[in-house]
Amino acid sequence: MFAATIVLVGMNLRPIMASIGPILEMIQADTGVNDTSAGLLTTLPVFAMGLFALLGGLLQRTLGVERTVLYGLIALGAATFARLYFHEVSGLIVTALLGGIGIAVIQAVLPGMIKRDHGDKAGQLMALYTVGIMAGAMLSSSLVAPLSSMGDWPLSLAIWGVLAIMALIGWQKVTVDSSASGGAVGPGLPVSSGRAWYLMLFFGIGTSAYTLVLAWLPPFYVDLGWSSTASGLILAGLTLAQVIAAVGLSSVVDRFSDRRPVLYAILALIALGLVCLLLAPATLAVPALLLLGFGIGGLFPMSLIIVVDHLQKANQAGALMGFVQGGGYIIASLMPFVAGLLRGVFDDLAVAWVIMLIGILAQLAMVPMLSPKDSLSSDNWSLQR
Numbered sequence: 001m002f003a004a005t006i007v008l009v010g011m012n013l014r015p016i017m018a019s020i021g022p023i024l025e026m027i028q029a030d031t032g033v034n035d036t037s038a039g040l041l042t043t044l045p046v047f048a049m050g051l052f053a054l055l056g057g058l059l060q061r062t063l064g065v066e067r068t069v070l071y072g073l074i075a076l077g078a079a080t081f082a083r084l085y086f087h088e089v090s091g092l093i094v095t096a097l098l099g100g101i102g103i104a105v106i107q108a109v110l111p112g113m114i115k116r117d118h119g120d121k122a123g124q125l126m127a128l129y130t131v132g133i134m135a136g137a138m139l140s141s142s143l144v145a146p147l148s149s150m151g152d153w154p155l156s157l158a159i160w161g162v163l164a165i166m167a168l169i170g171w172q173k174v175t176v177d178s179s180a181s182g183g184a185v186g187p188g189l190p191v192s193s194g195r196a197w198y199l200m201l202f203f204g205i206g207t208s209a210y211t212l213v214l215a216w217l218p219p220f221y222v223d224l225g226w227s228s229t230a231s232g233l234i235l236a237g238l239t240l241a242q243v244i245a246a247v248g249l250s251s252v253v254d255r256f257s258d259r260r261p262v263l264y265a266i267l268a269l270i271a272l273g274l275v276c277l278l279l280a281p282a283t284l285a286v287p288a289l290l291l292l293g294f295g296i297g298g299l300f301p302m303s304l305i306i307v308v309d310h311l312q313k314a315n316q317a318g319a320l321m322g323f324v325q326g327g328g329y330i331i332a333s334l335m336p337f338v339a340g341l342l343r344g345v346f347d348d349l350a351v352a353w354v355i356m357l358i359g360i361l362a363q364l365a366m367v368p369m370l371s372p373k374d375s376l377s378s379d380n381w382s383l384q385r
Contacts, residue, residue, distance in 0.1 A: 003128055005170040006114070009069065009106065010132025012076055012167050014214075015140035015160035016099035017042050018239070021218035022145045022232030023153050030153070033089050039340025041096050042215035043333045046207075048100025050329030053108040053322045054189065065113040066175040069106050073171065076102030077164025084158035104329070108322040115308060123305050127249050130301040134242040136163065137214070142236030145229040189323045199310065200324045202366055203303045204331030205359045209270055210296050212356055213238065215336035220349050224282055234289055241293020242300075249298050259306055263367045266302060267360055269295030274357040278350060303328075306370055 020027070020041050027033060033041075059068045079099035086095060114125045140160055147156035190196035217238065218231035226234070249262075273291030276284040307324050339352035 001170075002118070002174050003125060005167070005174045006110065006125065006129045007132035007135070008163070008167045008170050009073065009110065010129045011136035011139075012073060012160075012163045013103045013106065013133050014137035015163065016076065016080055016096065016103075017045055017211075018137040018214055018235070019140040019144040019157050019160060021215055021235060022141055022228055023148050023156065024219050025222055025228060026148060026153050027092075031087075031089050031092075033092075035340045035344040036337070037089060037093075037340075038219075039215060039337040041092055042211055042336040044093060044096045045100030045103065046211050046329050046333035046336070048097050049104040049107065050326045050331075050333060052101045052104035052326075053329060054326035055105070055108065055322065059105055059109055065109045065116075066171075068109045069113075069171060070168070070175075072102040072104075072106035073164050073168050074102075075099070076106075077161045077168070080161035080164065081158050084154050087154040087157070104325075107325055111304065111308060111321045122308055126304050126308060127246055127301045130297075130304070131243055131246040133300070134239050134246055134297060136160075138236050138239035138243060141218070141232050141239060145232040149229070189319055191323070195310065196320060196323055197327075198366070198369065199307055199320075200327040201331070202363060202370070203307070203324050203328035205363050206296075206299045206303050207328055207332035208335040208359060209274075209292075209356055210300060211332045212335045212339055212352060213292060213296070216339050216343070216349055216352065219343075220277075220281070221285070223349075234285060237286075238289040238293040238296075241290050242297025245294045245297030246301055249301055258371075259302060259309065260367050260370055262298070263302055263306075263370065264364065266295050266298040267364050267367070270299065271295075271357060271360045271364075274353050274360065277353050278357070 020038075024038055028038060063071070076099050079095040079102065082095050082098075083092065086092075110129065111126065114129070115122050118125050144153075144156045147159065214235070218228070218235050221231040221234055222228060269291045273288050273293075273295060276288035276291060281288065304321075307321055310320065335352075335356070338355070339349060342351045343349055
């Protein structure tokens with residue numbers, strides 16, 4: 001029941017962003033939003049996810065994981081439903097920000113509960129949690145355009161709030177008998193740890209690839225002459241590949257005590273997918289979506305798993321995960337905005353794909369330092385061997 005519920009919670013964490021790209025042209029036509037402001041519709045929730053994730057340790061100590069996730073789901077559901085009535089530029093931006101806050105607090109504290117209550121299955125449960133995240137993105141990106149064609153596009157953005165109601169019901173059932181509470185003492189943010197900053201940078205670069213394709217892959221194919229529905233299906237296919245990769249990873253990840261060989265393979269897939277978008281995006285659309293989908297689908301859970309690997313105690317999770325995701329999402333939030341600027345200047349996204357490819361190559365160079373022998377002590381947040 002807990003595993004099923006965290007999948008359901010995860011399904012709420014992307015529709016507020018993933019539902020924008022496939023109907024961006026329609027939104028721009030009705031609201032007059034330009035490319036730069038359109039980039040903000042993905043940048044702002046990701047930035048909020050980063051900023052408020054830094055509060056993960058504080059929330060874990062004061063409210064407890066259960067109530068923090070509960071309030072996060074309420075905020076996320078409210079932001080999603082509000083788009084039915086507040087769908088002008090300002091309304092979309094405000095709801096994007098509120099939704100980002102809800103996503104942030106959930107992502108910052110839920111791994112701590114997984115580590116605390118299911119430490120022996122932490123890797124597998126973290127992978128399943130990311131399956132839920134990717135499934136939510138897949139459903140919203142594939143269905144938002146067809147739903148928009150049957151009615152108003154604000155309804156197609158707001159309908160995903162139903163997932164929050166379902167998750168709230170499930171969450172109350174699995175936490176009703178929990179004895180966990182707020183007030184537990186935990187470490188502060190690991191700002192003095194070079195390793196924590198390293199993990200943050202690695203997570204941020206990798207997540208930039210996800211936010212970039214989430215925001216701009218559908219408009220990229222619309223620019224190539226594809227329909228909104230077809231471009232949405234491209235993103236949905238990519239997300240389906242992510243789900244498959246995450247499910248496969250969940251079944252084998254605990255067999256690899258050293259995660260680095262898996263990381264090399266995953267990053268190579270993403271690099272090849274970006275090359276396909278640069279060389280022949282129309283002809284190589286299917287190979288590109290498969291390579292990017294399998295790669296990003298594996299990189300996101302692996303980036304979280306290696307953070308959990310660095311923990312010695314469960315009460316570290318909120319602070320370290322909040323720090324890594326907080327700074328990482330702030331880094332990743334820049335990529336959709338920069339891509340929007342570049343699209344406005346060059347009327348093309350090729351430069352954005354090149355920048356992302358350079359980032360993936362940098363990550364490949366970072367992998368050797370992610371040794372399974374490394375951990376972080378909560379006493380002084382220094383690297384322990």
